[in-house]
Amino acid sequence: MKLKKMLAAVSSIMLLSTVPFVNAAASESDDPFTPSIVYKGNEVVSDENNIMTFSDGYSILTSDRRDFKITMIAADGAEITNETLGIDSTIAIARTTDPDKANYYFIYPSTEESLDELFDIITQRVSEGLLENAYSQMTFDFQCYGVDENGNIITCAVGHFPATQTTYVNYTPEPEFDGKGDANGDGKLNVRDAAFIARALSLGEGDTLPENADYNEDGVVNVRDAAAIARDLAKK
Known part of the structure; x- marks a missing residue:
């Protein structure tokens, strides 16, 4: 072949x-x-x-x-x-x-x-x-x-x-993961990160979330970041 x-x-x-x-x-x-x-x-x-x-x-x-x-x-x-x-x-x-x-x-x-x-x-x-x-x-x-x-x-x-x-014929590899949205620090972006952010916020522990949990880059980590992660993952 x-x-x-x-x-x-x-x-x-x-x-x-x-x-x-x-x-x-x-x-x-x-x-x-x-x-x-x-x-x-x-x-x-x-x-x-x-x-x-x-x-x-x-x-x-x-x-x-x-x-x-x-x-x-x-x-x-x-x-x-x-x-x-x-x-x-x-x-x-x-x-x-x-x-x-x-x-x-x-x-x-x-x-x-x-x-x-x-x-x-x-x-x-x-x-x-x-x-x-x-x-x-x-x-x-x-x-x-x-x-x-x-x-x-x-x-x-x-x-x-x-x-x-x-x-x-033409293949473009996906870019190397830059860590954005990896709230749980496992080196991947997946639904667990959205759940991790939502859980921390529900427990009043939003201040413990890492900076890269600000997925939508609006300067604050909140439920919008969890929603944005889930929405983008659903598109893949």
């Missing part, structure tokens, strides 16, 4: 095997029984013999690749047809019904080979300006694995997990 910027968004996996794991750098611990997560945005650096390896060194064994899809984001005023895309007239192109994404179009290839071939063409249309961006997706099952002393692959007994890989 041709590699461009390949990203994976996969579920948490429990590493449950007695054999040593290959390149399990994504794990928060060297303990093979610790849950390990491959995060969205982790670049795929190799994909051979159904073994997919990510930029952090973590590898998974994939199978049953399916549900192939290409999403195209048209440039303003661009006419998206089989002819303008330069693809066979028999290939169906669907358009979103979401009014907020009126310039989104979709193709559903039947095989991974056709997905790759079409995405090469779509990538060219992005470079020419017909499309603002595009990305391909496929679903597969994956499992962790190990290698025995003879070099044979031993799969984890825990079984298979579904995952979706996304390959972008």
